[in-house]
Amino acid sequence: MTALTSPTPIDTSTPRPLKLARMLAPETYTSEAWFQAELREVHYPAWHFACLASTLPESGRFITRRLLNRHVIVIKGQDGVIRAFLNSCRHRGAPLTLAACGTLDKLTCPFHQWTYNTQGELERAPGLGGLLSRNDIPRQSLNLQQLPCEVSHGLVFIHLDPDHTGSLSDFLGNYTSNVARHYRTERMVTVQEKSYSLNTNWKLYVEVDMETLHTxxxxxxxxxxxxxxxxxxxxxxxxxxxxxxxxxxxxxEKRHLAFPAPEDLSGPACSGTHFCVLLPGFFIVTAPEVMWWIQKTPISATQTQVDVGYAFHEETLERDDFDRIAPLYFQRLDQVIEEDDRITEYQLLGLHNGVRGHYTPVEPVVAHFAELMQQRMGQWIGCYEP
Ligand code: FES
Ligand SMILES: [Fe+2]
Structure with a gap:
């Protein structure tokens, strides 16, 4: 896998000239050949959101996630460290579990009972007999295949390249200092999640998240x-x-019922909400008293896996009125997400005709995303540019 280099910064804070920008070529939303190149150039080199750290409060607690074509297990070890592993046994490759989440003292493969501790080390291996204790056996190659995993302000990210050496903090740039820390994301707790797939291209969903013309x-x-x-x-x-x-x-009409914001918010969190995209497709919204995300992971050029999560600060969950008010949030979030789901599926139907569209001056961040994709896809973009 190639390393993901930081793009040339593009200033989106000043108004753009009043002119139309051309949309990415329509084939970039429908072509499987383009999609395969996109996987290599954009998706595999990136860090991917896995869960909130609060989802894994004690040792042995785990979640599994499917990201791109990898199945990953994220687990808190006995030493308190959160790690990610490819969910494949080092005997003959079976998954260790297909459960979405749970708590385990040991990870035991159901096939031949090879058993790993919560730090991924092989402890028991039927069939190997005394070989496991010999010094000339490469123990490292028998432990679970570990992936880079880092936590930033309570957000757990993983990298799908076991050999990746770049840091999460370099990848995120000033996101944590400018956004996450102000909203105290480290105290957020997931209260609801759902996953499904859509018949759309993942980029269309990133685009609709970054413009307000459609609202x-x-x-x-x-x-x-x-x-x-x-x-x-x-x-x-x-x-x-x-x-x-x-x-x-x-x-x-329900906004007067909102939960109070925590008193220790700072900066912009005291006066508004950030709607952000962490590339490639992790849309994260931090409001003063609630956070939600829509993670778009491509399955193919025209199919996208959508993982949605809603979270509140831990002290909000303790409120007497939490069970009465929280459903009002779920109602609003579900309704708006459903509206975006439908319009992005609808938009793709027209792009199959190969007609190239435009971005207006009031969609500068969408145009920025298109420029980023052109930068990242470099050699490939020429195939679709007249
Ligand atoms: S495949 Fe896991 S123990 Fe054999
Ligand atoms: Fe929308």
Missing amino acids: NFVHQHSIGSQPVTPVEHSANWFGVFHRHSASPGLLP
Whole structure:
């Protein structure tokens, strides 16, 4: 796998000239050949969100995730460290578990009972007999295949290349200092998750998340208008900021019922909500009192896996009114996400005709994303540019 180099920063904070920008070529949303190149150049070189650290509170607690064509297990070890492993036994490759989550003292493969501790070390290996204790046996190659795994402000990320040496902090740039730390994401707890697939290209969903032109139309019966401004960013993220006095986590008529924001928020978290994309497709929204994400992972050029999660600060879960108010958040989030699901599937139907579209001056972050894709895809973009 190639290393992901930081793109040339593009200023999205100043207004662009009043002209149309050309959309990415329509084939980049429908071609399987392009998609395979995109996997190599954009998806495999990136860090991927796995879960919140609070999801793995004690040793032995684990989750499994399917990311691209890898199946991964993320587990907290006896030493308190969260690690990620490829979910494949070192005997003959069977998965250790297909459970979505759980708690285990040991990871025992159901096929021939090879057994690993929570730090991925092989402890028992039927069939190997005394060989396991001999010094000339390469023990390292019998332990679970570990993947890079790092935690930043309570967000757990993994890298799918076992040999990747770049740091998460370099990948995220100023996302944690400019956004995550202000919203106290390290105290967030996941309260609801869902996964499904859509008949759309993952880039279309990134694009709809980064423009507000559609909200008056697609979301006219839910959230309506939601003005945003692009934010300063570096490395592998970009985003917009929505300044508000009432939480966008609820439908407009319910916003007076919002949970109070924690008192230790700082900076922009005191006056609004960040809608950000951590490349390639991790859309994360941090509002003062709630956080949600929509992770888009491509399955093919025209199919996308969608993993959605909603989280609140841990102290919010303790409130007497939590069970009464939280469903109002789920109602708003589910409705708006459903509206975006449908419109991105609908948009792809037209792109199959090969007609090239445009971005207007009020969609600068979408145009920025297209420029980033052109940078990343370098040699490949020429195949589709007239
Ligand atoms: S494949 Fe796992 S123990 Fe044989
Ligand atoms: Fe939307």
